[in-house]
Amino acid sequence: MTYNAVTWLLDRNVDEGRGGKVVFDDTVSKLTYGELQQQTRRVGNMLRRLGVRREERVALIMLDTVDFPVAFLGAIRAGVVPVPLNTLLTSEQFSYILGDCRARVLFVSEALLPVLNDVIGRLPDLEHVVVAGQDAHGHRKLSDELARESDAFTTAPTHAEEPAFWLYSSGSTGMPKGVRHLQASLQATAETYGKQVLDVRENDVCLSAAKLFFAYGLGNSLTFPMSVGATTVLNSSRPTPELMFALLNKYNPTIFYGAPTLFAAMLNDEAMRGARAGTGLRICASAGEALPESVGNNWKSRFGVDILDGIGSTELLHIFLSNAPDDIKYGTSGRPVPGYKVRLVNDAGGEVPDGEIGELLVEAPSAGEGYWNQRSKSRNTFQGNWTRTGDKYVRNADGRYTFCGRADDMFKVSGIWVSPFEVESALITHPAVLEAAVVPEADPEGLLKPKAFVVLRTGCETDNLYEALKEHVKQKIGPWKYPRWIDVVDDLPKTANGKIQRYKLRH
Template sequence: MTNATASHVVTEPKPLELPRAYNAATHFIDRHLAEGRGAKAAYIDVGGTHSYSDLAGRVNRAGNALRGLGLEMENRIAMIMLDTIDFPAVFWGAIKAGIVPIPLNTLLTTKDYGYMLADSRARVLVVSEALLDKVTPILADLPFLKQVVVSGADAHGHVLLSDLTAKAGAHLEPAPTTSDDVAFWLYSSGSTGAPKGAVHLQRDLAATAHFYGDGVLGIREDDLCFSAAKLFFAYGLGNGMTFPLHVGATTILLADRPTPESVMAILKDHQPTLFFGVPTLYGTILADPSNRRETASLRMRACVSAGEALPEDVGKRWQERFGAEILDGLGSTEMLHIFLSNRHGEVRYGTSGKPVPGYAMKIVGDDGREVPQGEMGELVVNGPSAAVAYWNQREKSMATFRGAWTHTGDKYYVDDEGYYRYAGRGDDMLKVGGIWVSPFEVEAALIANEKVLEAAVVGFPDGEGLIKPKAFVVLQSGLNGGEALVEELQAFVKARLAPYKYPRWIEFVETLPKTATGKIQRFKLRTK
């Protein structure tokens, strides 16, 4: 079975079989030297171009440097690192040495870092110099943390990563791990509360690369990849490391925050073939009419979106203007990457597509039983990349990971064509007049208005205490809100949706609260 368009041929992947004795770094790093890709570019970052041979050497030295700090197999290190060549060097160096890396969000607060460093009991922290000041105030309060290593030019009283790796050996034997050993952790983004450490295995990385990278995306060795989503994010980890390193492709890294301006500059200057973004970024790029195919990448054969559901209007306008489909999909920290996705040549904007090969889906009601096609319920997934648990969170682990099935907390239904349509997070759903309302559906209707840049919808009690939709709207640049615009937007939604779904209140705001990965934190809006 194949999915094909003019430039895409994707073959249905075979079952994935991994040996019991397995270290992921052997496949993603070492294999390329044996297969003759040593001279090929693996990464392009602020410091220049780095070959696969250079990357392998950096990985080995980083692993040896960590061992030189006294770390042993199964010890944990935290990473608060910008997207430069040092990130994959430390991440894969740790895995190759049997040490467990924990990449952390680079946009968090000092308090957040204090929580995660204490929760994980990381013994070493590797931090980019530009981010060191965020953790300095809490270092004395972390009894498990023994060493701070700085990626940059000045260690500020700690130890420089470059000094450690310069002294470390260039040869590193892979640790004797198994495919079921813990390889790394990722903390959930906190869109619904405090983050949780999802524990992933050595096998999980290969599973996502095989089933999504090969089986849906069709990534190739000649691809040039650019992910606006950062490497610390489960989505970005696949886009910028796992998938390109799986096939020997080349990846561009952006250390700075991905603004529309910086992203467009990379698209124009480097001409990537695959671009990975998030709905908010696609929308803000489209908001500037000067952004078009000629100012982006003429080689861009496909784009990908995840993090939040992509509004139908945004997807259609992007493809019309830039000439590349957006493969919108659903993934999660718990499942590591996308497990429900649109396909090349079969995109249905406004949907999350169909199950990725190797993954099974069910939509269940409150009683845990499957609901009939067309009815809404919670999406649960069975797949080979699921985390084994949340660290030190037994009750939450049992609620999410139930046997072979992972409960996503997302409300979905399957349409007549078999496409999965997102309704909202379970705790975001609204019941208006006894009927369930999807906040995402109302948001998508609002975003279709040319005056609206972003929207978030939550439940709000009316004068009688009954819940009704309330919308928080960010307008396009230069526009001001007022009562006349409120009425105009309400009428706009009523013309597109059932009348009971329209927002009874609309509040114009400058920005919406979001996680660093672009997910709207609707729970913060409920208190407004």
């Protein structure tokens, strides 16, 4: 039996009478479901004219505009595999990934061309560059290429279990790895988290700070709204607190997807103290890192809307543990999303009881097929029905799960596990601290103790602060967990999606 994700996501909406409804609004251009259907068919014809065959790869280095879903869904419609890339990468990283995936065509936003100028000519597999923008700078121009094509195209008769697209992991500890995702995986996330947790609806307007090239952003802005015929507002710029508040008030979205760093910044931005979060907002969602309890409570207190904190991964495509609208406990990642199973195991692979730290394994309908050209890493991560996440969790007596840290971030003090995230969460409840990161540091005897790096709020003084912070942590979470050393820094190293890169702070 054939199955193509675009038939379910897009053509079904047109068949059900939503052809004239706006699906994407990037603040400059709008696209209806019917127009998107026509444009994706044109992409299919264009790729065929350029000689791209089924199962071959095309890369997308594109800003969040209406051109992204046109290229992404058009490739899938043709049975070609789109590979969206993080637009914030360096030339070296782009060169590595484009060579690794052997993309034959590159779709790129005009504004991103400069970082690729020294890369394009060195890729033997790359045959065509298609530029979305006003000036193609000697390459093919997307609008011109599509204007040449017919919007009559027969969708490729793909299979539900064949690769539809790849996403590269964030690469926080090395070069990114290409995760191969299947045709049926988008629908799987929509019918689990999208439908049964978010309860996304046809009349929703969605706004995501996370970009489409992230697994999280792809679900937020494309999969979930399109699964029910809703509308998405796309933002091609950096998601600053000022810009997010402006978009929230201009478009009044009903669902706002952010990350802990952004929610904290929006709460603490001095210039935005009186800002509102729109009038239509009914729910917010957070992922990327665990949401500190204080941030969730402060957001609800100020805006009257809950944040559904959850955890997902590139390997599993979207969120698999989450709080739900009627079941929220800030400081936890909630419970397994319906359709997903989880378990916690120790180093020997045995399951751990409630209250003990273990590594989180997930059985997921949306799990990737494996990493491209990374056999040993695929075997280590994708183990039968289960996927190893590398996240350390505790299952509480009430069945909720509390994040403790990444497996390679955890360390023991006096024989007791210390979670960097727990210490960080305690530190940011102090009124002087805006952000914090904690890593292990050896004392003169060679024993590991917590060391903290903190970003202070504007105007805070450091006089007597160090001892005050140490005492604050002792009172919050226990006397052995306090940071023995505290460095005040201007900012913390992070990945493009806001995750703290603690390994960069270790000596």
